Amino acid sequence: MSDSETRAETGTDAELDRTSGTHSAPEGRTSASEATEDGRHDEEQRKERREAKPGTASDPTGLTETPLRVENLRKNFGGITAVDDASFDVDAGSLTGLIGPNGAGKSTTFNLITGTIAPDSGTVYFNDEDITELAPHEVARKGLARTFQIARQLADMTVLENVMLAPQGQSGESLWRSVVPFARRSVRREEGDLLTRAWETLDFFDISHLAHEDAGTLSGGQRKLLEFARALSTDPDMLLLDEPFAGVNPTLEKRLLGRIHELREQGYTFLIVEHDMDLIMDNCERVIVMHQGRVLADDSPEAILENEQVIEAYLGGTV
Numbered sequence: 013m014s015d016s017e018t019r020a021e022t023g024t025d026a027e028l029d030r031t032s033g034t035h036s037a038p039e040g041r042t043s044a045s046e047a048t049e050d051g052r053h054d055e056e057q058r059k060e061r062r063e064a065k066p067g068t069a070s071d072p073t074g075l076t077e078t079p080l081r082v083e084n085l086r087k088n089f090g091g092i093t094a095v096d097d098a099s100f101d102v103d104a105g106s107l108t109g110l111i112g113p114n115g116a117g118k119s120t121t122f123n124l125i126t127g128t129i130a131p132d133s134g135t136v137y138f139n140d141e142d143i144t145e146l147a148p149h150e151v152a153r154k155g156l157a158r159t160f161q162i163a164r165q166l167a168d169m170t171v172l173e174n175v176m177l178a179p180q181g182q183s184g185e186s187l188w189r190s191v192v193p194f195a196r197r198s199v200r201r202e203e204g205d206l207l208t209r210a211w212e213t214l215d216f217f218d219i220s221h222l223a224h225e226d227a228g229t230l231s232g233g234q235r236k237l238l239e240f241a242r243a244l245s246t247d248p249d250m251l252l253l254d255e256p257f258a259g260v261n262p263t264l265e266k267r268l269l270g271r272i273h274e275l276r277e278q279g280y281t282f283l284i285v286e287h288d289m290d291l292i293m294d295n296c297e298r299v300i301v302m303h304q305g306r307v308l309a310d311d312s313p314e315a316i317l318e319n320e321q322v323i324e325a326y327l328g329g330t331v
């Protein structure tokens with residue numbers, strides 16, 4: 013087993029705390045304020061929640077069969093219908109691709125799912141719970157994390173600080189800044205725990221050598237890794253990745269893909285927006301295609317490749 017594989021097994025607390033499937037209330041998730049001096053109490057609570065949740069042995073995450081369900085989502089921006097009655101769901105443990113030409117509504121859909129913006133109509137369910145009205149940090153607490161197409165780190169903080177602060181409320185930057193004072197206090201309180209996890213997460217993405225660099229000095233590719241690391245630090249069960257490979261060199265792309273597959277083997281569920289059709293077709297077992305705000309197709313990669321409407325949409329033809 014390689015060094016990185018070892019890290020993958022020990023490197024994230026996520027596998028220790030697969031509880032989000034049942035948190036109907038925020039207290040279902042471990043928050044910084046629950047930390048105790050030795051962390052043992054905290055771990056016991058996690059264990060209890062783990063054992064109490066309805067997940068079966070074959071479903072160690074406690075996620076429902078289709079943890080993410082989007083029903084009839086709609087969002088208008090002025091005269092533009094960015095998302096037009098979109099419905100789809102994502103299977104637990106899957107690596108599902110969300111593709112579509114530029115402007116198809118993919119990022120807006122992610123924003124609607126994670127509470128970054130509110131839909132005009134429609135519903136988002138996570139683990140059968142209606143999360144449509146929740147704020148981004150509440151959605152993250154439920155176990156649904158996301159990365160942004162344009163990475164949103166705090167440029168004047170170090171890489172390590174960025175990862176340590178993420179668990180406090182993964183959300184838009186302004187919201188995130190507003191929780192920084194609280195985060196700083198909790199960092200002191202449970203410094204050992206948070207710090208260890210932060211280093212493990214950085215290790216997992218092979219960016220620990222950058223820990224003390226300001227995030228603003230990172231290359232585009234390194235920023236993508238940090239963005240992913242931050243999302244993972246929130247201890248999610250499911251991750252929405254918005255173009256995680258854009259601007260990433262082939263070596264980093266390979267590393268990122270490797271990490272995604274490792275995490276998936278651990279039980280994480282992924283929905284990935286990506287431009288590169290080949291990459292999606294090679295790595296996803298299911299592909300959802302959006303076009304002009306609508307879900308145009310939802311099928312296996314093989315079927316998608318032969319779908320006339322999809323081909324036309326990508327070639328710019330009218331559908």
Ligand code: ADP
Pocket residue numbers: 089092093094112113114115116117118119120121
């Ligand atoms: P994709 O991620 O598939 O490329 P987006 O979801 O970013 O597409 O955009 C869908 C459409 O909505 C585009 O026409 C885009 O210009 C528009 N749009 C997205 N966000 C906004 C916004 N905040 N204000 C106005 N129009 C927007």
Ligand code: MG
Pocket residue numbers: 118119120161
């Ligand atoms: Mg986009």
